[in-house]
Amino acid sequence: MDFAGREADLKALEGQLRAVVDRKGATRGRAVIMTGRRRVGKSRLVQEFCDRSGLPYLFFQATKGRSPAAERLDLVEAISCSALPGRELVAGAEPPDWNHMLRSLAVAMGEQAPSIVVLDEVPWLVEQDGEFEGALQTVWDRHLSARPVLLILVGSDLSMMESLQEYDRPFFGRATRMTVRPLDLPDVAEMTGLGAAEAIDALLVTGGFPEVVQSWEPTMTRMEFLRAGLGNPLSPLLMAGELSLLGEFPSATHTRAVLEAIGTGERTFGAIANRVGGSHPLPAGTLSPILANLIAKRVVHADLPLSTEADTRNKRYRVADPYLRFWLAFLQRAVSESERGRPDVALRRIERSWTTWRGRAVEPVVRERLARLLPDDDWPDAEVIGGWWNRRNNPEIDIVAADREPVAGRIQFVGSIKWLDARPFDRRDYDELARGAGFVPGTTSDTPLVAVSRAGFEPGLPLSAAWTPEDLLRPILS
Template sequence: MAKPPFLGRQSEMSSLNSRWKGKSPEFIVIYGRRRVGKSELIDRFLNKKKGLRLLAREEAKELQLRRFSEEVADYFNDDFLRKTGFSDWDSFFEYLYQKSDERIIIAIDEFPYLVKEDNALPSILQSFWDLKLKYTKIFLILCGSSIRMMESMVMEYSSPLYGRRTGQILLRPLHFIHIYDYIKDIKKSINYFSVYGGIPAYITGLNISQSIEKSITDNIFRKDSYLLRDIEFVLRNELSEPRYYFSILLSISNGNHSQGLITNDTGLSKGIVNKYLSTLIDLDLVTRKVPATVSKRSHRGLYYIKDNLFLFWFRFAYPNVMLIERDLGDAAVKKQVMPYLSDYTGLRFEEIAEDIFLSVNGRDVLPFFFTGWGSWWHKGEEIDGIYYSETENKILFCEYKWQDNVKADVLIRKLKEKSQKVSWNRDNRTEYFCIVARSFNNGTWETSEQTEISGREKEAENIILLDINDIEILCRKALE
């Protein structure tokens, strides 16, 4: 069976390889949500290097030690270890110590499962690291899918392992440019990313030759599809009170973005909502946004579901679960999803455009290098995207439209009016204006020559228009 493609992760792989070439002992923590690609990253890193990945399971300590004994014995071809095995974690780490006089990678995957069975394990590892392992050439990796447990077990001040790690990688979902690099079609990439997000296991498991309607029908709106139940599975495995988190995520998906609206909608107390929102942010499932140019501590913060599949599932799949269970998923997609999918994708297109701009920032293809960004709103007025440079006093105002035949002159006029309500350096700034759309009305502008980013820019007014082809060029530039 062919291995799945390895998407993105050049930065993480470069970091690991750089550390591998050094002579110092390494204690690396790799963590992130399920199916984000942690094990695949480790396996690719291990390729043609000395070492092995040991996968923990939710089983008794004795079974864990027995299985680790077998795998380690097989790797080192150690008949004696096969017969005797590790009696406890002390003997396991002592064995690793004896094998670490030369560079070797030992990756323990799903480390939290081991700690759940033996909460003394972090203290045992601490002792071996301090007294023995840190004087060897070992390259130790602890990996886990429970973000909260990995942080509390390894990185928090109260943990016995605090201060021992030499590096950490919080593996996040892929950026849009990596999904485009895999799919190769810009419109299809936007549609697929809007529904499935940047989790590699989701994207690489799809038949990307399908239309987005067929893909949704086959992969989400079928009662035997694992994606239909995966959201609930993630919440149950990561959170102690999944029903409360479920209620909060459902409320946000229904358009309740302020803390007050979420509290009123769910019936939960303000304190509970505050606490659970904080946890969802830590898990990278929810993001808190404040208007661009405003302090992050602003009380004007709004909450949004960050993961696209979570948002799509709560918006479309959850309300139609009964139909899906009755094998009516095909009809539900046609009647309950497709009429609204363009509007839904339009909301995700705002995030995609921002992600692309961030990916090419500093590559001399945008008017300036920006240091701050975000959407903006105030007293009923909204601007999709603002990018600004504190050092150059330059600011770019953007509107994103997942539409064809957009009349840019109308949007630019409105954008200029709204921009004057943004107080940031209003009396001393250079302004730029940008419209991003699938396509523009042919009569919108008398365009000048192509700019470096292949957009059409009206130089005197610092106006940039980017259609779908220009966006694709930006993606290619980001991947260079």
């Protein structure tokens, strides 16, 4: 399958490799800790990078639940099959521990020619053997860092991968961190061949997950893509979500139930507790750590109202990536319907709810895109993009731009998002925004009003900015 997108990620890795080749840095070798959600394309990205480099490399993927001794033997075999210059020196070795194993890896690299070493699914290595981290630190300091190697440590458990760099952990301060995110809107637009508005719909359905986006044939409409994906029980559209969740959250757990409650529309702590607990709300002592874990894993995001007043008790929870949001809302039920040959049932359900669901789901996507486009020359102090609401969600302001968070020093503008196919943002929408803006702490009668609309704008509205899908798609100036 052809590789598409990820140019910024490839450039970041190439920059690290150039530093190794050009001998720039305190140590000859360099290490990168690469994190990202499961199935976001980390392994494929690193493989492409290794192939493009033209250098000898080792790519080793750990196996969950395997014994450390068996894992080390597999790593020896992988070294023997690689192009590392000293691979023959370790053939047939049986290292008794990770210290010996990683020292053997250093021998296989040699001391002169640059090389790349990738250890994939590092959290599984850490789980298997508590000595792995300490051995990695020791061998890095004494052997690996003195060699011309780019060491890339890859893992999907974001909280565990980030903890590798914490102050009290052995590998602290020895690696650069890199987060691989889903494909961005311009990549989705290019790969699907769609216009701006339709590409945003495609992003909501696929989440920018490469395997799902690549199954979207160029110029397919959303309906054509959904019909094709729902008609095949093994399609990436249906399977990527289940495979991603099964790897982290077994179905018969409170964690999975909490995630499903959020994915189907519950946003507040109390509503989630009631949904999961049924007749008896899930106790706060049970729900709080589950939410904390989901947030740490970057699966769920907790939003706070953005204004000049602190409001830490008014959190709203949402599934962090659009594809998983779509999968939990519609596709989880669609899997069994596809398997029994009735994808039409799922397709009708999606179409009945599409406009309403999309109107809510597009809001964080638009805010995230504006946060990447701003600040600019017109809005030099719009450093943070969020939203605002009160406890009754009346009003609820879609966009708030400020100079900082969580408590703003100054509100830059407030705005509304209208994402309808045929109705432009009109005077009624403007008047509703103007009334609601006055409730946001920190706004005045002079605070600029802006809007984002899928279908354009009624002429003559006194908006300070009026963004269309095409504006959201424009390149980000670095």
